[in-house]
Amino acid sequence: MTxxxxxxxxxxxxxxxxxxxxxxxxxxxxxxDRFQCRETGEDFGFVDSVPSLYGTLDADGVDVTGRVKSFxxxxxxPNYEGLEEFGQLVQKGSQNPFSADLLGAxxxxxxxxxxxxxxxxxxxxxxxxxxxxxxxxxxxSSLKLAEEHxxxxxxxxxxxxxxxxxxxxxxxxSFDVAISHGVLHHxxxxxxxxxxxxxxxxxxxxxxxxxxxxxxxIPTWIRSKLINLLxxxxxxxxxxxxxxxxxxxxxxxxxxxxxxETWHSVDEVLGWFEEFGVAFRNCSPAILGTSGEGAxxxxxKTEPGNSYQxxxxxxxxxxxxxxxxxxxxxxxxxxxxx
Amino acid sequence: xxxxxxxxxYHDSAAALVKDGEIVAAAQEERFNRIKHYDQxxxxxxxxxxxxxxxxxxxxxxxxxxxxxxLTFNRLLETYLAFAPRGLGSFVQAIPVWVKEKIFQKGLIxxxxxALGLGAIEEKQILFSHHHHSHAASAFYPSPxxxxxxxxxxxxxxxxxxxxxxxNGSEINLAKEIRFPHSLGMLYSAFTYYLGFAVNDGEYxxxxxxxxxxxxxxxxxxxxxxxxxxxxxxxxxxxxxxxxTGLTMTNTRFDxxxxxxxxxxxxxxxxxxxxxxxxxxxxxxxxxxKLVAALHRDTGQKNLCLAGGVALNCVxxxxxxxEGPFENIWIQxxxxxxxxxxGVALTIARTLGHAExxxxxxxxxxxxxxxLGPAYGGEEIRSVLVDHGASYNELNNNELLSDIxxxxxGGKVIGWFQGRMEFGPRALGNRSILADARSESLQxxxxxxxxxRESFRPFAPAVLAGDASQYFDLEEESPYMLLVAPVxxxxxxxxxxxxxxxxxxxxxxxxxxxxxxxxxVDYSARVQTVHEDTNPKLHSLIDAFKKLTDCPVLVNTSxxxxxxxxxxxxxxxxxxxxxxxxxxxxxxxxxxxxEDQ
Numbered sequence: 001m002t003x004x005x006x007x008x009x010x011x012x013x014x015x016x017x018x019x020x021x022x023x024x025x026x027x028x029x030x031x032x033d034r035f036q037c038r039e040t041g042e043d044f045g046f047v048d049s050v051p052s053l054y055g056t057l058d059a060d061g062v063d064v065t066g067r068v069k070s071f072x073x074x075x076x077x078p079n080y081e082g083l084e085e086f087g088q089l090v091q092k093g094s095q096n097p098f099s100a101d102l103l104g105a106x107x108x109x110x111x112x113x114x115x116x117x118x119x120x121x122x123x124x125x126x127x128x129x130x131x132x133x134x135x136x137x138x139x140x141s142s143l144k145l146a147e148e149h150x151x152x153x154x155x156x157x158x159x160x161x162x163x164x165x166x167x168x169x170x171x172x173x174s175f176d177v178a179i180s181h182g183v184l185h186h187x188x189x190x191x192x193x194x195x196x197x198x199x200x201x202x203x204x205x206x207x208x209x210x211x212x213x214x215x216x217x218i219p220t221w222i223r224s225k226l227i228n229l230l231x232x233x234x235x236x237x238x239x240x241x242x243x244x245x246x247x248x249x250x251x252x253x254x255x256x257x258x259x260x261e262t263w264h265s266v267d268e269v270l271g272w273f274e275e276f277g278v279a280f281r282n283c284s285p286a287i288l289g290t291s292g293e294g295a296x297x298x299x300x301k302t303e304p305g306n307s308y309q310x311x312x313x314x315x316x317x318x319x320x321x322x323x324x325x326x327x328x329x330x331x332x333x334x335x336x337x338x
Numbered sequence: 339x340x341x342x343x344x345x346x347x348y349h350d351s352a353a354a355l356v357k358d359g360e361i362v363a364a365a366q367e368e369r370f371n372r373i374k375h376y377d378q379x380x381x382x383x384x385x386x387x388x389x390x391x392x393x394x395x396x397x398x399x400x401x402x403x404x405x406x407x408x409l410t411f412n413r414l415l416e417t418y419l420a421f422a423p424r425g426l427g428s429f430v431q432a433i434p435v436w437v438k439e440k441i442f443q444k445g446l447i448x449x450x451x452x453a454l455g456l457g458a459i460e461e462k463q464i465l466f467s468h469h470h471h472s473h474a475a476s477a478f479y480p481s482p483x484x485x486x487x488x489x490x491x492x493x494x495x496x497x498x499x500x501x502x503x504x505x506n507g508s509e510i511n512l513a514k515e516i517r518f519p520h521s522l523g524m525l526y527s528a529f530t531y532y533l534g535f536a537v538n539d540g541e542y543x544x545x546x547x548x549x550x551x552x553x554x555x556x557x558x559x560x561x562x563x564x565x566x567x568x569x570x571x572x573x574x575x576x577x578x579x580x581x582x583t584g585l586t587m588t589n590t591r592f593d594x595x596x597x598x599x600x601x602x603x604x605x606x607x608x609x610x611x612x613x614x615x616x617x618x619x620x621x622x623x624x625x626x627x628k629l630v631a632a633l634h635r636d637t638g639q640k641n642l643c644l645a646g647g648v649a650l651n652c653v654x655x656x657x658x659x660x661e662g663p664f665e666n667i668w669i670q671x672x673x674x675x676x677x678x679x680x681g682v683a684l685t686i687a688r689t690l691g692h693a694e695x696x697x698x699x700x701x702x703x704x705x706x707x708x709x710l711g712p713a714y715g716g717e718e719i720r721s722v723l724v725d726h727g728a729s730y731n732e733l734n735n736n737e738l739l740s741d742i743x744x745x746x747x748g749g750k751v752i753g754w755f756q757g758r759m760e761f762g763p764r765a766l767g768n769r770s771i772l773a774d775a776r777s778e779s780l781q782x783x784x785x786x787x788x789x790x791r792e793s794f795r796p797f798a799p800a801v802l803a804g805d806a807s808q809y810f811d812l813e814e815e816s817p818y819m820l821l822v823a824p825v826x827x828x829x830x831x832x833x834x835x836x837x838x839x840x841x842x843x844x845x846x847x848x849x850x851x852x853x854x855x856x857x858x859v860d861y862s863a864r865v866q867t868v869h870e871d872t873n874p875k876l877h878s879l880i881d882a883f884k885k886l887t888d889c890p891v892l893v894n895t896s897x898x899x900x901x902x903x904x905x906x907x908x909x910x911x912x913x914x915x916x917x918x919x920x921x922x923x924x925x926x927x928x929x930x931x932x933e934d935q
Contacts, residue, residue, distance in 0.1 A: 087790040088604075091900065094790075108726065108916050109935050129916045130935050153786065 020055030055167035064188035072139035086153035093125035116183025120146025181210035203336020216317035216326035236323035278332035339691030343683030352676035359693025363390035395457030402682035476681030477645035478505035486641035491648035493523035531587035534601035551612030570632030671818035672762030707872030711759025743882035765896035767876035800894035
């Protein structure tokens with residue numbers, strides 16, 4: 001029944017899973033309190049009643065991963081404002097241009113992988129339109145909130161599993177859409193993580209990656225030096241967006257006291273695309289002077305412009321997206337037949 | 339004679355076509371352009387009406403506009419002068435728009451009509467009617483009565499806020515009016531605003547919230563805000579309101595009177611908000627009943643026709659029917675400004691075209707069940723489904739009815755799209771979401787996972803007309819879902835003392851009747867009686883459901899999500915179905931199951 005997390009993972013998601021570090025030929029069955037590998041009989045127990053396929057940590061990343069994980073265990077992000085009903089979540093999502101455009105661009109009946117789903121709001125919203133969404137994160141306390149919301153509202157098509165981005169317990173070429181919005185810059189190697197995610201995408205599938213921008217993040221960095229002195233009100237989002245106190249506190253921690261963050265440029269991401277066989281589709285906010293400015297939707301095919309246009313665009317972001325986290329998203333299509 | 343009626347430039351623009359006195363088509367622009375309460379020229383609705391009537395503009399004798407723009411401008415000007423210099427800000431802000439749009443409205447309408455590219459029309463063919471006359475005509479001409487008293491109540495027309503009169507044959511005589519700023523609609527809207535809802539949209543929420551509260555503030559309202567005279571008239575104390583001079587409804591004195599500032603939109607609703615809603619609802623009902631009594635005394639009529647936004651207050655309508663002196667009442671289903679387009683078109687047809695009054699036989703009206711919008715053919719539907727790669731079955735009528743009745747009985751929620759779209763704010767079984775009224779959990783599921791709206795909002799029943807009196811204390815027809823009636827005593831369930839002691843939104847969790855999904859916390863229900871002659875398909879469906887379950891009642895709610903207009907086309911319906919947790923979509927005889935998509 002819907003009450004237990006086990007049975008809540010729909011077949012459309014379950015058939016895309018494999019054992020952590022296992023081969024693509026392994027498959028999993030799900031029980032009340034654990035996954036079991038059909039081929040090897042190995043059990044993967046839930047942790048704190050959250051489904052978990054966490055796998056092993058990369059030796060190079062142990063330090064960063066450990067610090068970031070304990071940070072988000074303490075500060076589940078982005079958190080809910082009070083006891084939010086699904087109806088309110090949908091209202092907010094439809095009024096927010098980013099999530100509304102994203103859902104519109106994704107369309108109907110898709111399987112979606114969200115890497116670094118945190119407390120799961122975006123995953124919950126994207127399961128509208130009969131989409132099936134798997135949200136993964138390493139923070140159990142975040143996933144617990146996501147799962148709690150899912151159960152309370154009896155949502156059938158979003159599912160949450162604790163996983164490690166560098167050892168995804170997901171079969172290659174299995175999802176229609178993969179999203180990682182504001183996550184990879186907290187991993188020890190963002191490019192490597194990107195490569196892992198692309199692997200899980202079907203040929204012709206769409207990937208969207210959202211990262212801190214090297215230009216636009218500068219004002220946040222300056223604020224981080226002042227915030228202890230001047231207080232949280234110097235942050236635009238706290239002043240204008242957040243009502244709930246706990247949520248505001250977590251936003252401030254995430255933005256100014258994160259144990260690890262890296263900054264990235266559009267050109268750098270284009271390099272990743274090249275390396276992992278992803279064709280550029282679009283960028284949000286749009287690259288100035290390109291067809292992206294009039295794009296029909298977030299996933300529309302547009303031109304990435306030249307390096308001069310991209311530099312100007314990113315400088316302009318210091319005056320725009322900088323106040324709300326300085327995230328930019330690049331969208332691409334994995335090579336191969338759609 | 340062909341007349342195209344237009345309602346626009348205030349809120350809820352719409353068009354209606356009357357051919358030789360018969361209402362052929364009517365629709366609101368918001369359904370086509372998907373912008374809720376769209377208030378500019380209704381281009382797509384007008385084009386649709388012409389198409390439905392098989393006409394070009396050249397075939398139209400007159401264009402009727404529902405309001406006299408100069409009079410309305412006069413009201414703005416005089417209101418400003420009366421309150422000067424207090425309202426300079428809002429006045430200055432309003433003037434350029436009014437000068438541009440309203441004073442030159444005839445030219446503007448002509449320009450918009452020509453832009454349709456559907457033929458030629460001349461300026462002299464455009465006629466204007468008084469706002470409240472348009473409403474009164476929309477209430478009386480299509481009604482089943484040869485003569486009747488007429489009551490129009492809304493926020494404000496040009497000057498009038500409440501108009502009383504009578505109709506005889508083709509003649510409408512509006513004898514008395516209460517003028518701006520003294521307005522029952524504005525008073526209700528002021529509370530709608532104060533409770534944190536949007537004016538001209540949230541009034542339903544206030545009405546839905548009222549039964550959760552106690553009318554604790556009625557004497558405060560009577561003592562300070564409104565003075566009701568014995569002769570039916572009333573005056574508002576403008577010291578507490580801001581709509582004459584400002585851009586909000588209420589002012590700080592109003593806040594002081596009720597002891598707190600305006601409730602923040604979207605903030606959780608508590609007992610205080612419920613008590614305020616209950617109080618303004620009670621006051622509204624009492625004043626309406628007094629007006630109705632006075633109107634009965636003055637006219638000596640036995641029939642009453644109602645229109646104007648306040649006539650959508652179906653709780654008050656139910657009381658007029660049960661407690662008022664009139665034998666019969668009829669309410670224009672498109673009671674708001676959209677319906678005035680029908681009123682002005684009928685007025686022209688009657689007076690200049692000498693059209694006969696509709697076949698008034700005392701029982702059926704001329705609104706055709708209000709199914710006056712576009713219908714879509716099988717091939718059109720199929721191509722939408724194919725474009726989306728949807729998985730569907732096409733069934734014959736018998737299979738369709740038995741399958742869908744079975745799904746309903748199994749607790750599934752059905753998107754039901756059939757025939758011509760309804761005109762007016764209610765979905766009456768052609769653009770509806772249907773479900774089993776016997777379910778104890780459906781109100782919550784429908785509100786939170788399908789409509790995405792507040793959990794307190796009630797749902798309405800669609801009941802076979804022949805069985806209505808067995809489930810509700812209602813002897814009359816209510817085809818337009820405009821009457822609230824109590825659930826029949828024998829259908830109620832005993833409620834424990836503990837459950838009776840619940841307060842506020844917790845009341846929702848008590849099962850009060852055999853049909854809990856449509857029983858409000860005060861045992862009331864906003865009933866739609868379903869008739870074989872106006873909606874045979876829905877009638878057959880409920881009949882099939884009754885054969886399975888012995889229950890002739892379904893939940894009927896509009897086919898949309900919160901803050902969106904009701905669906906119009908198969909494309910809209912598909913999108914809405916996919917964006918919500920609806921289980922089954924029925925487009926004419928095409929059936930889609932969510933699990934197959």
